[in-house]
Amino acid sequence: MVTGMEKPYVVGMDIGGTNTVFGVVDSRGNVLATDSVKTQSYSKIEDYVEAVCTKLRPLIESFGGVEKIKGMGVGAPNGNYYNGTIEFAPNLPWRGVIPLAALFEEKIGVPTALTNDANAAAIGEMTYGAARGMKDFIMITLGTGVGSGIVVNGQLVYGHDGFAGELGHVIVRRENGRQCGCGRKGCLETYCSATGVARTAREFLVARPEPSLLRDIPAEEIVSKDVFDAAVRGDKLAQDIFEYTGRILGEALADFIAFSSPEAIILFGGLAKSGDYIMKPIQKAIDDNILKIYAGKTKLLISELKDADAAVLGASALGWEVRDI
């Protein structure tokens, strides 16, 4: 029988459209070492797995080999926890259903679990971050898109098919909603992602005549960080963009609370770090839209996972939960 002390590490891996980052993590949530490969460089999944393993094996060896690794957790877009697969991920180079957990398990010899990136973030937050000790919370990831990981009764909500928790694709505008990458219109992520903020900036700059620091930037090049920088410098239009974004997000969060009545909603990602510019309008919109029975009960928090490591850390937390092979 192997005890936890004899397997003091886990491996976390975050598969993004651009980079795949992986690292060795200890039980206190320290990311001890990381390495990465370019996801898009490998059109064949076998080549990709081989490239990752070529860098991951020496990393594992430097911490005493696979016998010191409790498990590996992988966070990936369209990841399915039940099957250990990535299924029809539009931003990854591999088509169809990819049995990625099994491929790594075979190559590395460590039990491997896989889930989508937002679920991995939620597990990370519950294991190492702001949700420690919470049994009911919702993690909202505000990045290029909007993702979510929902925890109920201390368990991730995977649903009957492993794909639960796509709150970025709840429809928040049924009339004249913005076109979403998913093919539908009015999804939350078309407004409240980083790209949604940039779209709002372009819309506001056309619709409103007033001066703004954002007019110094070619409209198509504006990113959400520019809006933040302008807001900090007192730019009213930039501040209004956050107001608008925060209101739409807060309205949606008030509805999410009616679903699972979480102890907290935890925001993760660049936008969440825009401070009061975004957090105040979110909180106000929650307060203005919440059903009375829930009023003032759900905390609005910012992720405590450190940015650079967060994705690897989140995925690694899953490594503690896997059953042995």
Next chain:
Amino acid sequence: MVTGMEKPYVVGMDIGGTNTVFGVVDSRGNVLATDSVKTQSYSKIEDYVEAVCTKLRPLIESFGGVEKIKGMGVGAPNGNYYNGTIEFAPNLPWRGVIPLAALFEEKIGVPTALTNDANAAAIGEMTYGAARGMKDFIMITLGTGVGSGIVVNGQLVYGHDGFAGELGHVIVRRENGRQCGCGRKGCLETYCSATGVARTAREFLVARPEPSLLRDIPAEEIVSKDVFDAAVRGDKLAQDIFEYTGRILGEALADFIAFSSPEAIILFGGLAKSGDYIMKPIQKAIDDNILKIYAGKTKLLISELKDADAAVLGASALGWEVRDI
């Protein structure tokens, strides 16, 4: 040690704004006997509990006494499972927080659990009805209001405070939404409850010039059953009312699926029995609005609980789960 065979019955109780119905139920879901009191006749909670017990005790005696009763389950508006309380229920005569489970436990001597009526229906469906064997489903109750009971990983979702699952109060119309009894505007239940259907009928009759069987009824007296009867007789306007109602409900259900990816959504209550008039537009709106990853996966079902007994049966199912006193 008492085995299950020695306690073959449970008591189920449904507390409604008008009537309180209670009955003895066996393990196969047969409601063996029921009785009732008028909820509104008792402005003091002590008098109410006494009145219920006066009728419930002989009922229990006729099945062998409390030693044959495994537990009692109570479904009540604004019921809180964690505390066994009814809290600030607007349609009940008692103000504030009422420790109803404890009051009955003390008077009757049977362990008692309490939850809201929609959660009770969900547990009933899981125990005796269409959701047997399901671990992930959503129960939507379409009555005077719209309620919900959400099951994730085989467990009712109560949330951190015991009040999760108020999907009737998700906002479906942010602009010009109908006034809801909860004080907000645009809630799902203002459109998709029985009263919502009647409101739609009155709106359509004003807005549209065409003849309709519904014009034979004084507008303020129209109820959803009238709309159904007219639809069956081929009345186009009545059929359009169901189209409209079904579309709004289906749009909302597509969003709910993005939350918990349930195996099924089960509709309960009078409206659900309007057959294809309502079910077809609901299904179409789900199909038109669902995120691709969920397409065609979630079954849309009608409750299998028999109408007259359903509320008592649902509540009684909770009686099997209570811990002994």
